[in-house]
Amino acid sequence: MRILGILALFLSLAGHATPAAKNPVSRYFHRVPIERAHLTWGEAQLSELPADSLDVLVWNVKKGAKETFGSEIQRLGEDKDIFLIQEAFTSPEFIQKISWFSDYQWELGISFTYRLYSNNGTGNMIGARVKPTWVKVEHTVDLEPVTETPKTTAYAKYPVAGREEELLVISMHGINFTSFEAFARHLEQVRGEIERHSGPVILAGDFNTRTKERMAQVRTFTNSLHLLEVKFVNGNLRMTAVGSNNILDHAFLKGFKVRHAEVFPSRGSDHQPLVLNLDFL
Numbered sequence: 001m002r003i004l005g006i007l008a009l010f011l012s013l014a015g016h017a018t019p020a021a022k023n024p025v026s027r028y029f030h031r032v033p034i035e036r037a038h039l040t041w042g043e044a045q046l047s048e049l050p051a052d053s054l055d056v057l058v059w060n061v062k063k064g065a066k067e068t069f070g071s072e073i074q075r076l077g078e079d080k081d082i083f084l085i086q087e088a089f090t091s092p093e094f095i096q097k098i099s100w101f102s103d104y105q106w107e108l109g110i111s112f113t114y115r116l117y118s119n120n121g122t123g124n125m126i127g128a129r130v131k132p133t134w135v136k137v138e139h140t141v142d143l144e145p146v147t148e149t150p151k152t153t154a155y156a157k158y159p160v161a162g163r164e165e166e167l168l169v170i171s172m173h174g175i176n177f178t179s180f181e182a183f184a185r186h187l188e189q190v191r192g193e194i195e196r197h198s199g200p201v202i203l204a205g206d207f208n209t210r211t212k213e214r215m216a217q218v219r220t221f222t223n224s225l226h227l228l229e230v231k232f233v234n235g236n237l238r239m240t241a242v243g244s245n246n247i248l249d250h251a252f253l254k255g256f257k258v259r260h261a262e263v264f265p266s267r268g269s270d271h272q273p274l275v276l277n278l279d280f281l
Contacts, residue, residue, distance in 0.1 A: 109137030165199030200255025
């Protein structure tokens with residue numbers, strides 16, 4: 001993509017960014033007001049998640065641009081109850097691929113749109129075969145440099161059969177080319193919804209933990225909220241930051257026992273998909 005080449009050049013010069021009015025890259029990206037950032041596709045037919053267990057797919061899909069993405073999400077997504085997707089895309093091609101999952105409902109929080117690509121938007125998505133009772137999308141206070149765009153966090157709550165407490169699902173895509181302080185602020189934005197929620201929680205996605213300092217902050221944050229970090233049987237297959245062994249994709253839970261957690265090798269994105277088989281406590 002032509003814009004990615006331009007972006008790569010200016011990210012390398014991020015420390016010398018010019019004022020917004022003179023920024024030659026930011027004009028290719030359009031920030032979406034938060035009141036227009038939530039889109040929904042599909043309509044779930046079920047009203048409750050199963051009472052005993054859940055099957056979950058977590059995946060940064062790189063806008064579904066890879067040739068094998070369509071066939072792989074169909075295969076990996078079969079019989080999943082919940083999807084947590086990062087870098088979803090509003091292009092007709094992407095929507096057609098997720099529409100293969102009939103009777104699912106998809107909630108997207110748009111971070112920004114690409115002016116060179118028909119103004120299609122990208123952001124965080126949650127999909128489920130159950131109707132949510134509540135959805136929220138939230139932009140980061142801080143912006144990525146050069147592109148001058150926020151990250152978006154997507155939240156949704158779902159009823160669970162036989163339980164008074166609902167499930168809170170949070171699809172996370174951590175702010176990336178910023179200071180450590182901006183990264184910590186992004187985490188703290190999520191804290192309030194978790195603290196106010198008394199039921200089970202799934203917090204997962206691409207945290208952009210590209211440094212050990214960032215990963216330590218994520219663990220401090222999740223420990224303070226009594227969230228369990230998922231250990232994958234082959235977690236070393238997860239994507240790492242360039243030039244390091246710092247893993248980017250993670251999942252944290254409350255109110256679950258992990259029956260099985262595995263990374264599936266894939267050519268459908270630059271990130272590898274995470275599959276979780278969970279039992280409610």
